[in-house]
Amino acid sequence: MPATWGKNTLTNQALTMMNQALGISAITFTKAVTITDDITGDSVSQLQALTSVNYKQSRTPKAIATQDNKSRLGVTIDNSDVNEDYTYYGVGLYAKQNSTNQEVLFSVIPLTAGATMIAKENNATTASIYLDLYTDIVRGTQVTIMVSNSGTLSREDVQQMISQSIGNALNYPNETASIGTDLDTILDISITRIINDTTVVHAPSGFSGTGYLITIGSGDKTVPIVHTLDDTINNIRSTRYFNSTTNVWSEWNAYAKTVDVNQQLDKKVNVADMRKPASDVVGLEDITQTVLPNGTDFYTLINTAGRPLQYFVATFVQAQSMINKPISELSAFILTTSSIGNAISNNYNYTFLNLRDESTGDSYEAFISTGGTGEITVSRPWHKIADDSTVVHTADMRKPANDVAGIEEVNAKQDKIGYTPADDSKVAHLSGANNFDTVPTVNNNPLLIASSLPSDLARTGQSQTFTQPQTFSIAPTITDASKDKGDNQAATMADLKSLENSAWRQLDSSHINSNSTFVYRIIDSSHLVFFWQGEANKQGTLATTTADLSSIFNGLKLSSYCTAYFSGNSENGIVCENNILSFYGAGSFYTTSDSDTSTFPYMCFATYTSLIN
Known part of the structure; x- marks a missing residue:
């Protein structure tokens, strides 16, 4: 095709x-x-x-x-x-x-x-x-x-x-606004027609409801946006801008109409009132404002036009492409260049650069110059112009600036006087050697003096004898780690824990179905339990005796060496199921083991996976 x-x-x-x-x-x-x-x-x-x-x-x-x-x-x-x-x-x-x-x-x-x-x-x-x-x-x-x-x-x-x-002709977005359209929502480049609708939101005051809105933008609020609204009934053109840094729309600014200008003719300038002839006055067309091309180096803008020049950049992206910017996060700006004497030559040219950042309102100035060869020198780099409302004026100073002592001068004299003058309201007053006139306070709380202390106040660095019962809000900590303690020394938690770990325990009779005694000892570091079942049953009686350990252990498993001996040395069985030990046979019996564990000779033992809290 x-x-x-x-x-x-x-x-x-x-x-x-x-x-x-x-x-x-x-x-x-x-x-x-x-x-x-x-x-x-x-x-x-x-x-x-x-x-x-x-x-x-x-x-x-x-x-x-x-x-x-x-x-x-x-x-x-x-x-x-x-x-x-x-x-x-x-x-x-x-x-x-x-x-x-x-x-x-x-x-x-x-x-x-x-x-x-x-x-x-x-x-x-x-x-x-x-x-x-x-x-x-x-x-x-x-x-x-x-x-x-x-x-x-x-x-x-x-x-x-x-x-x-x-x-x-042109394939350019062109549409008619719906009734009540909010102009703040039109962000992309377009021409929007408004027909007889005074309900549009955020239009200029007095808008007739009929006209065209021209939008310059990229569809979102990350870059500056320009709205130009032509009111075709009232013949008024208004413009406003969206500041992508402060996220705020400016007010609508209307262009002056001919009738407005005519009404001001009584304030016209007469030739006789002019300091310069009209032919010698710089007009708006002489101070043109043009877009500064992307990638421009500010320090190359020597002005040889014989008049001030103005440049601008409308977007953050364009501003960021500039070279030798006054600040790294430069936004949309207006730049004015003017040379001394309105020079028209590259040689011996002295040009001032003045830039105003749209996002902050801050102004910056630089000064570039050339010699006889035309080579550019940065005589003074960019510097921020101070806000007059935030600086100290000489007229407001009690002493001239050249008569004000600097910090380094005060410090130098401070070393010579040997002490630092203090605020009298913030120091302690003594009536004699180390004798305060009043009781000192901390955070408005008087300090406790020695004469106010009780005579039996305990001292931590000395041995104490308590003659009355003592109540502690928390358990006292004992740092004595010795194992040999006198009868009157308090046991530590570590002492009690050690005793608990090495103790033999007796199984509650409610967990045994006989009249015998069942004792056990836990070695938790090895997940072992040693136990002993006392003599039970009557001679010649066939019975099963149980010891229920399911409330103490998980995963109880008997050693293969464990056995139960009944009277007459007739060996019978012992099993473990669901953490319950069962002894069965005829006659009275006791437990034993064929394994000599040295620590617990001939004691039955089992392993477990975990303890039940």
């Missing part, structure tokens, strides 16, 4: 330039180029974000006419200067603001697929592109009209000016 042309898409920087040029300067379309970057798959937002393109050929377009907010252009790109075939993916239009002469990529017209520009053959032109298109401009912006080489417009030009559908 052959490639076809898409819609002409305006770039973001084009809209910025048109807003700057409105009512101040004209715009000239400087060149049309064949784009060699593959933009066929780019979205509208990607095309709007382009700032430049790679291209193979360039031609100057002609602006045929400007009507309302559309400008009609014509351009022919032939292969007269093409020596070998190449592929192009669209055409880009460049334009400049006449007052600044700064050229930007204005719009792009993509193809749906790549197309080939064939090389010329034997100096004969065999291929060309002719584009006749409309491109949007802000209403009221002047466009320099460039006619064809013959100096006239063709009949086809005139016919197309009448019949060409404006619908074939």
